[in-house]
Amino acid sequence: MRLSTTAGREPGAAGDTARNPVRIWLYLVAALVVAMVAVGGATRLTGSGLSITEWRPVTGVMPPLSAADWAAEFEKYRGTPQYQILNQGLGLADFKVLYFWEWGHRLLGRVLGLVFFLPLAVFWWRGMLSRRLGLGLLGLGLLGGLQGAIGWIMVASGLKPGMTAVAPLKLALHLTTASLILAGLVWLAAGERRGRLAPAPGSVRAMAVALPVLVLVQIFLGGLVAGSHAGLVYNTWPTMNGALVPPASELFAVRPWIENFVDNLALVQLNHRLTAYLIVLLAVVHAVHARLSTPVGAAGRAAGIAVLALAQMGLGIATLLLAVPLWAGLAHQVLAMGVLVMATVHARLSLGLGQGAPAAPSGAEPAFGFEGFAGSGI
Template identity: 55%
Template sequence: MRDRGFFPGPAFVQGPAFLPDRAVRAWIWTLVGFVLAMVTVGGATRLTGSGLSITEWAPVTGAIPPLSEAAWLAEFERYRQIDQYRLLNQGMSLAEFQVIYWWEWGHRQLGRALGFVFFLPLIWFWLRSRITTGFALTLIAIGALGGMQAFVGWIMVASGLEEGMIAVAPIKLMTHLMLASIILVALTWIATGLRSGRVEPTPRAVALGAYGLVGVILFQTALGALVAGSRAGWTYNTWPLMDGVFIPSMAVLFPLSPWYANIFDTVATIQFNHRMVAYLLVGYALWHAWRVGRLAPGTVHLRHARIMAGLVLAQVVLGIVTLLLAVPLWAGLAHQVFAMLLLAMAVVHARIARDAAPARRRVDTGQPLPVGGAQISP
């Protein structure tokens, strides 16, 4: 196996001797599953109002929950000192506190477990030369993003512990979720690139269109995080109109100065932006499926594009239902989890289309390599 450098690329060789390591591929897909689980539990933690139940960040000792009644009472007393308790949960019983505590504790333990599942196999595979140095360094960079994401998670929690706050700051929640989304994109890209087998060739324009789909989904995910952080889903619970109009007045959308402050701080603007980009995403996904049908008819790429269009439509319908029902736990959580699955599927589509574009496939002779073959790096 050759070392292709720091960043993953479509390195191909011919012959079955170079098939990708099944254990490595299974490990990367396991990491993808862990990230999806982290986002799921994190979403449930947010929707149940559990994120501020643990008021300290103890990376090592925090893995041990309260083990006695005295320890539980001490933990509960710390929670009773913050404004979320005084302004929102006054009179909460110890049993009710334990429910929200376990959600936050579980989220943090899952993050710790992800760290072990990430780094221990990485070291083992690297020492046994089952991955290249370039591959390992790429994964270490992703791991560093994971560490940053955990740190931002604590900064996010700390923002909710400030005086007068009963929830985390929306922009910090958005940063936290977007780092998780970028990690999901990177791992899914690598895992998909480790496949073996053949796919039909396709023009590079198909891959470019798939990249655009990933980009719009990421942008919509960021807007969705602002909706969640500002609780904008609990207002304007009608569709397709907002307070009786399709486009609210400028006075409603831009009451703050400077104007860009409204993007992060005005509930009406936050929800309106999320709605409009949802329409854009539907239009783009349908256009992409139509264009792939013209450029690569009868291929797996067309099937993927059509599946993506259907999934986007389903996600928008789920979002509308969530809004009309004023964000019940099951709907809000399903909407967030489905968004992550949609993003992962878009990355799979983009990676396969990119690897099937003949203009991207070169070997040392400088000649195009037939579609398929076995990949030796992600």
């Protein structure tokens, strides 16, 4: 079996062009993840997430097709606490709207799985993936499977007696895991860029890497805000009902105190606000620093992140002041994905690409494919 060497050739070599389809595919999958997050946000904001009471990975791909099927699904929903406490009297026509949001979200998840794993198998078989890239993609595939399980655990938390919505912590984990998958895809795709790119200075690199980490933390905190409906209280800015910071007696009113970080609406919203300020401050400082010490490309990316972060904060403030209308809440969630994508690409490129002498064909990294496995002993 021959050992594929496409991963180590000079930029512009014939073998290097094979990386373009992989890079395009990675960005396509990333776009589908953003779409998945958007539909998931709409599902949450419309209160549709508990309309399907079973997890059927295979047979659930088909929605109800007959009147009897719809009646059976509606009867299952009528047995949930959400219907009995919040939605009594909901008609079948309105139930169908809820159902199709959740069904569309799950269907998109299945499509996303196919778009990820089928080309992955083809690229693997043809030896078009380096070992490092292949292992990274398998890790993301496993994380995607875990994400599906987290999604069902989240839904199951809202079907328990007395519950009318999913648990905020589980929603935050579900959203953050999706964001991790998105960041991983974009990171790998950016690493497939052809050509040489010098690393940014050390301080610029440090801030560039810190930004996507902070954005992920903020997305988690945003998930807590969404899950606990903390955006429906303290609908003033820059104060929280007249105070820049509510008193400690209000922020830590829940016992035990650790639960305030998830269940106390005042503290949940305050943490989300403070992290937003920190991200904007770091993004602006980073943009100025990069402008003074790095080439145009890195400085331009840093400036783009600062603009996106400021826009995201402005949209978040508008969403809060308007008490979270559907359009604003959904736009705020999608723009967060845009900030994460931009910050992740910038962090990856700030580390440099193609540095050092290119490997000769005999010393190239083995491809992550059938031939690469056979030749490398893996």
